[in-house]
Amino acid sequence: MPELPARCYLIAHQGPQDHDHDIEVHLTELEELARACDLEPAGRERLKRATIDSRTFYGKGQIEAVAAKARNLGATLLLCDNELSGSQVRNLEKATGFTCLDRTGLILAIFERRAQTREARAQVELARYEYELPRLKGAWTHLERQVGGVGVRGGAGETQIEVDRRMTRLRISQLKRELEHLQRVRRTQGQGRSPKVPRIALVGYTNAGKTSLLKALTGEGEPRNLLFATLDTTTRKAWLGVDEETHEPRHALVSDTVGFIRKLPHQLVAAFRSTLGEVRTADALLVVADASSPELEDHLKVVGSTLKEIGCGDHPRLLVLNQVDRVTRPRRLDLKRAHPGAVQACALTREGLEEVREWLLELVPGPPRPRELEPWEI
Ligand SMILES: Nc1nc2c(ncn2[C@@H]2O[C@H](COP(=O)(O)OP(=O)(O)OP(=O)(O)O)[C@@H](O)[C@H]2O)c(=O)[nH]1
Ligand SMILES: [Mg+2]
Structure with a gap:
């Protein structure tokens, strides 16, 4: 670029x-x-x-x-x-x-600048080629280098634009194969995870405060006042509380994810499918929204439809209306009326986090509880 x-x-x-x-x-x-x-x-x-x-x-x-x-x-x-x-x-x-x-x-262009890991870079590159494919006009030498210069020259009569398209398609299929491989590696690594620990994904409009909430819940994460600060999925362990019956500590694995935006290029949604796979396989979603934004309702609609698009329309979810420290009292009452099931929260002061933890504890089954033995079993 x-x-x-x-x-x-x-x-x-x-x-x-x-x-x-x-x-x-x-x-x-x-x-x-x-x-x-x-x-x-x-x-x-x-x-x-x-x-x-x-x-x-x-x-x-x-x-x-x-x-x-x-x-x-x-x-x-x-x-x-x-x-x-x-x-x-x-x-x-x-x-x-x-x-x-x-x-x-x-x-x-923003995604290209931010992408750090091999997977994120491959995903963005894939999206770039999908975007360029219908827009091709000429220069193809960079493509020739990347696909290894194999079979660049087409048969007689193949025009420049046809060569370009063929090279782009070739690179697209290389990238798809690489992504499948990276996904398989990630899945194998994931199998080592304890099946008893529930997996939660933080999703929402970009700059809503997902990374801030990850930090508040797990102690890790670097929030930034920037659109698309987070591109890679990071997963951290959060302490939820102590099980009332077994007195065992209970945890969840919380994943931070790439933010959504209106008119998110479909090439990017498609390319980020494997990263967003974390969202698909999560046990529950925390949908984070910036409650102080005048565009709140619009943002929620975008998030709802993007979740459907990536196949997460039916996941159990809790709406977290974040940044309520920047909202007036009357507006908070309005929000309560409009979204009675939501938690009003502030990642900075930790307001509402207890409610979030309670919801997670209730929703997500913990380790199997020891059953009280019946008299005949003793
Ligand atoms: N006042 C206030 N600011 C907040 C709160 N939560 C997050 N912020 C600020 O909002 C900005 C965005 O926060 P992030 O946590 O990086 O947002 P994100 O959803 O991860 O954003 P992307 O990764 O870019 O999609 C940062 O400047 C945070 O400090 C909050 O509860 N109150
Ligand atoms: Mg973030």
């Missing part, structure tokens, strides 16, 4: 049905995504238009005006909140002289 320029200008299409507020919220989130990629937002704009231009997505006149404004502000990159096709990006770049990146491309 080449170094991205520092200043960017943000645009989003607004159709006749779209409310100003909704588009503004999306643009604010796009700004945060830009910052998470070390870009500095210089300005932003909603581009109102009833129809989509198939060539440049936005209107021709709009694009020219945007380019002039962005240039004045010293921006060198255009960030588009909409998902654009490869040719639309190219046409926009030609018309404006700017580098253009759509929302999916930006999220991919």
Whole structure:
């Protein structure tokens, strides 16, 4: 990935049905995504238009005006909140002289910067190739290197673009094989885990406080005020309490996971299937949300639908309304009415954590309890 320029200008299409507020919220989130990629937002704009231009997505006149404004502000990159096709990006770049990146491309760039482990890197690379496949336009020498230069030249008549597609598909299948292997390794390692210890996954919108809760529950984790700070799944042991009957200590294995976001590129969801496998195989989910966000309900909808998409629609779950220290009393009462089953919590002050532990203790079966012997057995 080449170094991205520092200043960017943000645009989003607004159709006749779209409310100003909704588009503004999306643009604010796009700004945060830009910052998470070390870009500095210089300005932003909603581009109102009833129809989509198939060539440049936005209107021709709009694009020219945007380019002039962005240039004045010293921006060198255009960030588009909409998902654009490869040719639309190219046409926009030609018309404006700017580098253009759509929302999916930006999220991919963030993931590429964050990915640390071999598995996360392979997953992001897979997502990148899936994203590029329909957008291919030329240069393929880097691909040739990566697939080992085997059978690069196609038969007579194979065009450049066909070679590119074939190379990309080849790399995609290599990566899928590598991921299957890594998953098998992880599964074998996982078999050593005690079957009696319940497994819990922390899931939720990005920046909700999942890592903070992991830290509060287990003493480990590095929270950061950044979108997609966490990419890798980390699992730690949390102490839940003492079993009332056996007086044995009870624990759970708690996993932190990658956050969700609206319009999460489906290539990433698919690529992260193996990491998110931790979520699928968990006994229960703690759905963490930032209660202080005005977008709370929207975030919950995104989380609900993403969970369904990865096959976790039916997992037992507890909604943890985190960050209530940043919420007024009346708002807390409203939240109680809207989400009576949720725990209102604060990862920093540990408010609500006792309730979370109680729920986990009740929900998840512990070690088999010694049965009281009947008289005839004694
Ligand atoms: N005031 C307040 N801040 C919190 C609370 N929980 C988390 N934060 C802050 O919110 C920011 C995000 O926290 P993280 O725990 O990194 O969030 P996350 O859900 O793991 O985010 P990603 O890994 O990026 O998806 C950090 O700056 C935390 O310090 C809370 O209960 N109250
Ligand atoms: Mg995190």
